[in-house]
Amino acid sequence: xxxxxxxxxxxxxxxPIGTRxxxxxxxGPLVDTVYGEVAEACGRFGGEIVRNDPDLLLxxxxxxxxxxxxxxxxxxxxxxxxxxxxxxxxxxxxxVRLGEAAFTGSCETATFQxxxxxxxxxxxDNVDVHPVMGQVERGYAGGSLFWADGRARGDLERVRAYGxxxxxxxxxxxxxxxxxVHAAEARLLTDRLGEVVDIAGALRPxxxxxxxxxxxxxxxxxxxxxxADPLDEGVRAWWAEAVRRxxxxxxxxxxxxxxxxxxxxxxxxxxxxxxxxxANMLAAALEPYGGTVHWRAFVYDHRxxxxxxxxxxxxxxxxxxxxxxxxxxxxxVLQVKHGPMDFQVRxxxxxxxxxxxxxxxxxxxxxxxxxxxQQRHVCWLGPMWGEVLRFRPEEGASVGELAxxxxxxxxxxxxxPFWTGHPLAQANLYTFGRLAWQPDAEPLTVLDEWIRxxxxxxxxxxxxxxxxxxxxxWATYEKYTAPLGVGFMVQPGHHYGPSVDGYEYSPWGTYHxxxxxxxxxxxxxxxxxxxxxxxxxxxxxxxxxxxxxPDELLLxxxxxxxxxxxxxxxxxxxxxxxxxxxxxxxxxxxxEVWGSLAGLVEPARHARVxxxxxxxxxxxxxxxxxxxxxxxRKSGVPDARGRIIx
Numbered sequence: 317x318x319x320x321x322x323x324x325x326x327x328x329x330x331x332p333i334g335t336r337x338x339x340x341x342x343x344g345p346l347v348d349t350v351y352g353e354v355a356e357a358c359g360r361f362g363g364e365i366v367r368n369d370p371d372l373l374l375x376x377x378x379x380x381x382x383x384x385x386x387x388x389x390x391x392x393x394x395x396x397x398x399x400x401x402x403x404x405x406x407x408x409x410x411x412v413r414l415g416e417a418a419f420t421g422s423c424e425t426a427t428f429q430x431x432x433x434x435x436x437x438x439x440x441d442n443v444d445v446h447p448v449m450g451q452v453e454r455g456y457a458g459g460s461l462f463w464a465d466g467r468a469r470g471d472l473e474r475v476r477a478y479g480x481x482x483x484x485x486x487x488x489x490x491x492x493x494x495x496x497v498h499a500a501e502a503r504l505l506t507d508r509l510g511e512v513v514d515i516a517g518a519l520r521p522x523x524x525x526x527x528x529x530x531x532x533x534x535x536x537x538x539x540x541x542x543x544a545d546p547l548d549e550g551v552r553a554w555w556a557e558a559v560r561r562x563x564x565x566x567x568x569x570x571x572x573x574x575x576x577x578x579x580x581x582x583x584x585x586x587x588x589x590x591x592x593x594x595a596n597m598l599a600a601a602l603e604p605y606g607g608t609v610h611w612r613a614f615v616y617d618h619r620x621x622x623x624x625x626x627x628x629x630x631x632x633x634x635x636x637x638x639x640x641x642x643x644x645x646x647x648x649v650l651q652v653k654h655g656p657m658d659f660q661v662r663x664x665x666x667x668x669x670x671x672x673x674x675x676x677x678x679x680x681x682x683x684x685x686x687x688x689x690q691q692r693h694v695c696w697l698g699p700m701w702g703e704v705l706r707f708r709p710e711e712g713a714s715v716g717e718l719a720x721x722x723x724x725x726x727x728x729x730x731x732x733p734f735w736t737g738h739p740l741a742q743a744n745l746y747t748f749g750r751l752a753w754q755p756d757a758e759p760l761t762v763l764d765e766w767i768r769x770x771x772x773x774x775x776x777x778x779x780x781x782x783x784x785x786x787x788x789x790w791a792t793y794e795k796y797t798a799p800l801g802v803g804f805m806v807q808p809g810h811h812y813g814p815s816v817d818g819y820e821y822s823p824w825g826t827y828h829x830x831x832x833x834x835x836x837x838x839x840x841x842x843x844x845x846x847x848x849x850x851x852x853x854x855x856x857x858x859x860x861x862x863x864x865x866p867d868e869l870l871l872x873x874x875x876x877x878x879x880x881x882x883x884x885x886x887x888x889x890x891x892x893x894x895x896x897x898x899x900x901x902x903x904x905x906x907x908e909v910w911g912s913l914a915g916l917v918e919p920a921r922h923a924r925v926x927x928x929x930x931x932x933x934x935x936x937x938x939x940x941x942x943x944x945x946x947x948x949r950k951s952g953v954p955d956a957r958g959r960i961i962x
Contacts, residue, residue: 317474321734321921323481323742325412327360328772332416333372334361342376346401349521350374350408371419372396372411376404383433383488385410388425394418395425402488402523403429409484413765415772434608434649434678434722435752436489436527437482438573439729443467443493443500448809453494454684456691457730457737462492464731466500468511472518478729479522484769485749489525489722495575495612497531505530505558506538509565516566525570527610532574532594533582534558545587546597559601571607572598573651578615591615591636592643599645610678610724611644613637613652613668620825628837628845629825630656633668642674649721651678654704656847657826659687659726660803661700661794664859664869667850670709670718678721679704683744684728687804688793690812691728691737693932694906694925695793696786698747698759705755710852716755723752738928739921742770743786760787771917778916785906792906796899796936797943799892801872802828802836805943813935814942828871830950834878835888836871848873867891878951892947893955896940903929903936 334357340350351365354374358364370393378399385398385407396407410428411418440453441460451459461475462468469475482490492515493501504512505528516526535541535554545551562569576583576594584594595611602609616632633656644650650672655663659682669677681701688695705716705723716723725748728736736742743766750762767774767782774782797814798805804826807815819826828835838844840860848859858864862874867882878889886894907929914922945962948954955961 317477319733320474320477321739323735324746324766324769325481325484326770326772329412329415329769330357331361331772332414332419333357333411334359334363336363336371336419337366337369338363338372338374339366339368339370340374342374342401342404344376344379344401345521346405346523347376350404353408374404374408376401382429384427384429386425386427387411387423389418389421389423394423405483405523406430406486412484413769415768430486430753431716431755432719432722432752434489434724435487435749436491436610436678436722436724437487437683437727437729437748438491438495438529438680438724439727440494440496440684441492442498443504444498446498449496452730453496454686454726454811455728455730456684457728457735457741458732459730461729461731462515468514472514474731475515475518476521478735479519479524481735481745482524482749483522485746486753487749488523489527489570490519490727491527491529491573491610493529495529495573496579496581497529497575499537501529502531502534502537504528505534505562509562513565516569520568525568526566527570527573528562529573529575530598531582532576532584543587544582546584546589546593547587552597552600555598555601559605559607563605563607569605569607571602571609571647573610573612574598575612575614578612579618583615590640590643592640592648595648595650596643596645599648603645603647606647608647608649608721610649610651610721612680613650616825618825619823622821622823622827625829625838626845627825628839628847630839630847631845631850632656633666634671634850637668637675638671640675641672644675646676649676649678651680651721651724653680654701654715657803660801661688661695661790661797662801662868662872663803664801664872665704665707665709665715667709667847667852667855669715670713670852671850676721677719678724679715679719681723681725681748683725683748685741685744686726686811687806688790689932689935691741692812692928693793693935694738694740694785694789694929695744696740696747696763696789697744698751698763699790701747701751702757702759705751710854714756716751719755723748723755725752734921734924739925740786742766763787775916778913781909781913781916784909788902789906792899792902794899795895795902796939798828799871799895799943800836800867800888801869803872804828814939816943816946829875830947832950832952834876834880835947835950836875837873838875839873844874878947878953887953889947889951889953890956893944893957893959893961896944897959900933900936900940903933907933 373395382400383402385403398404577585598609746766839847841849
């Protein structure tokens with residue numbers, strides 16, 4: 317598309333296929349998509365679609381919904397077979413990822429299939445521009461891909477291009493509107509459904525199923541009913557009819573996303589009902605059509621008294637939902653944030669994951685960088701997500717294996733020419749898709765894929781430079797922001813930049829309790845909020861004591877004296893000073909590396925990243941100076957190395 321960055325699907329990525337002879341067998345909409353991709357590549361690079369003697373055989377062998385495919389190479393022919401159109405599409409993109417390696421040597425036939433059936437993005441996009449949150453809530457990449465001027469965009473070519481990018485990394489589902497459903501978004505379920513039909517049509521050629529976020533109060537807001545009680549027969553009938561109309565217009569509609577009884581959104585608590593009652597009402601309406609309701613577990617008291625140290629926001633999801641285990645319908649998925657708070661740079665894995673064996677859980681990540689630099693700072697989240705997905709709440713299954721309802725991320729995409737605002741933030745979106753396909757994949761291997769696709773034929777110096785900038789960027793960001801898992805310390809509202817006490821006396825439950833003696837939240841069972849006891853026995857024991865709690869989470873679980881000696885051999889206060897100086901130095905080094913790549917990267921992309929590195933360095937210095945000064949003034953302990961602290 318003119319003026320839009322091709323991201324990880326530049327023309328050069330298709331050269332290996334486009335110079336070969338390809339035979340395509342099978343029929344169906346997704347086979348047609350594959351045919352169009354191959355035909356375009358061949359037209360550009362001189363290859364051809366043939367009837368015999370191919371270099372590449374792409375064959376549909378059945379007519380089912382399977383996403384699996386087989387891949388192999390023998391007798392100078394690379395072969396991809398699949399029993400479903402989606403499998404053939406994913407097999408085609410597998411060949412694209414392999415590049416020339418797909419056409420050399422020989423390879424025994426192997427089967428590839430996603431470990432998770434639902435691999436989904438939630439877009440927090442508003443139809444109308446919100447006076448506070450804008451067009452995209454927590455969005456840092458321009459406006460919405462789907463909505464502009466209070467309606468669906470008339471030209472959906474870019475939405476189709478977006479679906480193509482998502483299919484290439486394995487994503488198969490998408491919610492098109494904000495979980496905080498306002499008046500305009502609510503009507504997408506009824507009189508404005510035609511706009512959703514058009515968006516779904518643009519995404520369908522790449523196997524993306526469209527979902528809607530809906531308000532729990534829809535029967536009242538849209539239907540004129542006096543109640544939204546999930547056990548009321550009139551309410552249930554209203555939802556059944558609404559769902560019938562949706563599937564009449566969008567037969568492959570995926571289902572609903574619901575935020576209820578959370579941060580002011582309506583929900584079943586108003587009627588003395590449980591979240592299982594609410595979710596199951598919607599599940600019953602969707603079940604005849606194969607739809608799913610994603611019910612978010614982000615439920616807590618956002619009007620907390622900061623003086624009350626017994627109430628702990630971190631406990632809330634577990635306390636609300638674990639008693640309901642086994643009560644949710646089979647097509648009701650409980651969508652759980654990966655940590656107990658709110659997508660901080662460092663959090664423990666939510667104890668809810670692993671504590672509800674009788675419930676389908678989806679794990680929710682955040683690709684949009686609300687608390688990790690807002691796509692103005694380089695922060696590749698692959699290492700964080702890899703740690704989360706490999707974590708084992710108890711002996712046995714990992715988080716990636718427990719996510720039977722799928723993996724979901726809040727999208728980081730907007731109408732910016734580079735899709736994600738910061739061009740290097742594209743790596744987060746790609747990494748999410750590949751980890752959703754295979755949660756135990758090595759993130760650095762995925763990053764290598766992204767680099768090979770995004771920068772075809774990149775010289776070794778460019779590859780090394782990209783790794784130098786990206787590999788440790790999450791750790792760098794953590795160093796110059798909130799220390800040792802304590803979280804937040806951000807400017808209230810927009811959440812960009814430091815404000816150590818910004819939320820300390822607020823009702824949001826996001827405290828650090830720093831005083832003259834120490835810092836951190838006591839979440840032990842013995843003397844604190846008891847949150848540590850929500851974990852299985854092994855992890856509860858680890859987190860209960862400062863002696864065994866990992867350093868990187870120490871202040872999340874314990875209030876510690878500034879002079880406490882960490883396992884690293886540094887005191888808490890010296891760790892704070894050292895890491896904030898180190899973080900800034902690492903940003904300076906990464907900025908210098910990026911500058912050295914000027915002749916190896918497309919000029920507009922290089923200039924955008926260089927400009928953002930200037931802002932990142934400014935921001936990192938501000939974080940360093942505010943955090944270090946704050947804790948020096950609280951503790952009175954000087955930096956052992958005599959550096960400038962204000």
